[in-house]
Amino acid sequence: MTTRLIVNGIDKTFGDFQALSDVSFTIEPGQFVTLLGPSGCGKTTLLRVIAGFLEPEKGEILFGDKVMNDVPPNKRNTAMCFQSYALFPHKTVYENIIFGLRMRKVSADEQRKRVKEVMEMVDLVGLENRKPYELSGGQQQRVALARAIIVRPEILLFDEPLSNLDAKLREKVRVDIRNIQHSLGITTVYVTHDQAEALAISDVVIAMNKGRIVQKSDPKTIYNRPSTKFVADFIGSANITPGTCTEFAGSTAVVDSLYGVLRVQAADLTPGEEAFLCIRPEDFVPIFAENAPHAVNVVTGSVLHAVYMGNSLDLFVKVNDHVVRISAAKDCPIPEGSQISFTVQPDKICVMKG
Amino acid sequence: MNNYHVKSQKKLTRQLLKILLPFGLLSIIIVWIGVPILYALLWSFVNPEFPWSYPDPFPKNLSLFQWEYVFKYTTIVKSIGNSFLLAFVTTIVCFILALPTAYALGRRKLKGSEFFKIIMLLPMVFPGMAMGLFLGRMLHGMGVSGTYLGVVMVHTLVSLPYMLRILVVNFESMPQDLIDAASNLGAGNWVKFKEVYLPMILPGLVAGAMFTFITSMEEFNLTFIVGAPDITTIPTVLYSYLGENFLRTRASVVSLILLIPNLILLIVAERKIKTEYMGAALGKM
Ligand SMILES: Nc1ncnc2c1ncn2[C@@H]1O[C@H](COP(=O)(O)OP(=O)(O)OP(=O)(O)O)[C@@H](O)[C@H]1O
Ligand SMILES: [Mg+2]
Numbered sequence: 001m002t003t004r005l006i007v008n009g010i011d012k013t014f015g016d017f018q019a020l021s022d023v024s025f026t027i028e029p030g031q032f033v034t035l036l037g038p039s040g041c042g043k044t045t046l047l048r049v050i051a052g053f054l055e056p057e058k059g060e061i062l063f064g065d066k067v068m069n070d071v072p073p074n075k076r077n078t079a080m081c082f083q084s085y086a087l088f089p090h091k092t093v094y095e096n097i098i099f100g101l102r103m104r105k106v107s108a109d110e111q112r113k114r115v116k117e118v119m120e121m122v123d124l125v126g127l128e129n130r131k132p133y134e135l136s137g138g139q140q141q142r143v144a145l146a147r148a149i150i151v152r153p154e155i156l157l158f159d160e161p162l163s164n165l166d167a168k169l170r171e172k173v174r175v176d177i178r179n180i181q182h183s184l185g186i187t188t189v190y191v192t193h194d195q196a197e198a199l200a201i202s203d204v205v206i207a208m209n210k211g212r213i214v215q216k217s218d219p220k221t222i223y224n225r226p227s228t229k230f231v232a233d234f235i236g237s238a239n240i241t242p243g244t245c246t247e248f249a250g251s252t253a254v255v256d257s258l259y260g261v262l263r264v265q266a267a268d269l270t271p272g273e274e275a276f277l278c279i280r281p282e283d284f285v286p287i288f289a290e291n292a293p294h295a296v297n298v299v300t301g302s303v304l305h306a307v308y309m310g311n312s313l314d315l316f317v318k319v320n321d322h323v324v325r326i327s328a329a330k331d332c333p334i335p336e337g338s339q340i341s342f343t344v345q346p347d348k349i350c351v352m353k354g
Numbered sequence: 355m356n357n358y359h360v361k362s363q364k365k366l367t368r369q370l371l372k373i374l375l376p377f378g379l380l381s382i383i384i385v386w387i388g389v390p391i392l393y394a395l396l397w398s399f400v401n402p403e404f405p406w407s408y409p410d411p412f413p414k415n416l417s418l419f420q421w422e423y424v425f426k427y428t429t430i431v432k433s434i435g436n437s438f439l440l441a442f443v444t445t446i447v448c449f450i451l452a453l454p455t456a457y458a459l460g461r462r463k464l465k466g467s468e469f470f471k472i473i474m475l476l477p478m479v480f481p482g483m484a485m486g487l488f489l490g491r492m493l494h495g496m497g498v499s500g501t502y503l504g505v506v507m508v509h510t511l512v513s514l515p516y517m518l519r520i521l522v523v524n525f526e527s528m529p530q531d532l533i534d535a536a537s538n539l540g541a542g543n544w545v546k547f548k549e550v551y552l553p554m555i556l557p558g559l560v561a562g563a564m565f566t567f568i569t570s571m572e573e574f575n576l577t578f579i580v581g582a583p584d585i586t587t588i589p590t591v592l593y594s595y596l597g598e599n600f601l602r603t604r605a606s607v608v609s610l611i612l613l614i615p616n617l618i619l620l621i622v623a624e625r626k627i628k629t630e631y632m633g634a635a636l637g638k639m
Contacts, residue, residue, distance in 0.1 A: 048534075051534070051538055052537075053530075053534045053537070053538075072537070073534065073537040073538055074537045074538070074539075074540050074541055074542055076538075078538065079538065079539065080534075080535070080538045082531050082534075082535060084529065084531045086529065086531035086532050086534070086535035087535075088532065088535075088536075088549070088550065088553075089532075089554070090553040090554065090556075091549075099536075099539050099541075100539035100540060103539055103540030103541055103545070104540055147535075147539070151539065
């Protein structure tokens, strides 16, 4: 019974503020899609439109081939995990969690079985009889999560469901969510601020900005081939430089950038054209005397800061008055103040037109 | 050294204030409320054959004479029944009228609802007598003066603003997400009302019912104008002893009869609100 979700040309305004502009995308049955974007870009609004709490001014929501615009929220068979948790304050944890099952007239036996399963998953066993105000913020959030997941609806909507959990628990619950979702094949829209989380669990990432969809791609593509400066900058850290193409031959362009002249593998650039280049910090490789004397794209600068990150050593290098960020191997012997050269492969440079 | 001295003195003053302030407030409350009740109690037990007059700090002789008299020879029993009946019915009528109105004003973005919210408070600020005179005429014209219906109508009019105000605030402060969550999980209108709205406004409902009940119990002006002489309540009996045939002892008895149930109601409701609902209403969301 897995369902395709189609969002087609949605506009939503609050007064004269346009919260969503022409939002369109399709999510294949059983896919896990993450909405990623800065605060206030319209993620929650989009979920609320899909769930049916808000009526869009324009556009359609389809579940499979059913147009849902006129279907009230309680008939839509979605389950949403709210950013504000929205737990019923007068109900116990247990009563909160089974609410959706009761509404769906699931048998008492099945209710008990599913509650046990989901309580274990979110690590709440023993708190069944507490009221929400007797729980910590993170525990409340897990109740909200359990209350949505237990329903096993056609479409699951998560609005930053793990924002209040510590890193360890977040990773565990995230894997559990993914497993349940996958085994039941529930089409899922998941909102998060956390770009690492988005890349880790999604089939597809949708980047949003100011009420518009900027890019929809699988995690690898959105990270390696961001289509705009905004996406490159928002997802991971990026070195971004404007550049002018001076030469184009075969599939390689020569681009004059802030970091010097770089050879770039690109599909379509014409001489004279301006574009932006995105280079991920880990794609810059420091050059020492012994390796690659004939390296291409060699850039030289002086190290301003060397920051030990645990899994890498991040260097902030001054190149032609611009700061470039490089992720070097964590045991790299590079002191602050030293001169270094580094290189980047032409196919690791991403060209963006906007 | 000197500086230190000043500091410690300031600290001492603050600590003293911490103790004295509640103590002072408490004594004011006791004097304000306790002393009149104590006097009413003493007066109600004064034996009419040994009048209590100025220099004596306490009555010379106590007896149950006035209590027996009031219950045996006046309409008080019927009036007590009337008062409770009217208060009870008024509370129910207020509840039935206020619930949908408060929902509409608090949850729906209706045009003019801000205006209406002010209008509905007006009965609170009109002087009772002034309103009573005109309303009395109107109700007389409608043929309901001297009837229970008429009295319930005026009691509802004066208590409804309290009930409405409290419920509107309750409805307004309910987070939309909570209602949406219920819909999202499959709840229809009836379930939403029964399992979300009602429990959430329960503290307000209890408070509103308490106000309504007590307001109705204590209402004099309109009750007198609309109800007298056929329908007597505890306050109208009480006022009759404050008029020309002023009888302090008997008035004391009647005021205690009026005070005691209200006081009990207040304490019970207050405890109930605290223990049962406050937690739910104030839980971190
Ligand atoms: N009911 C409303 N009335 C007016 N403006 C609103 C309303 N709801 C949302 N907005 C505005 O719409 C924009 C998008 O809000 P939304 O809640 O969707 O953001 P978001 O992407 O979920 O942000 P966050 O990551 O901070 O949760 C915001 O600028 C917000 O101020
Ligand atoms: Mg949001």
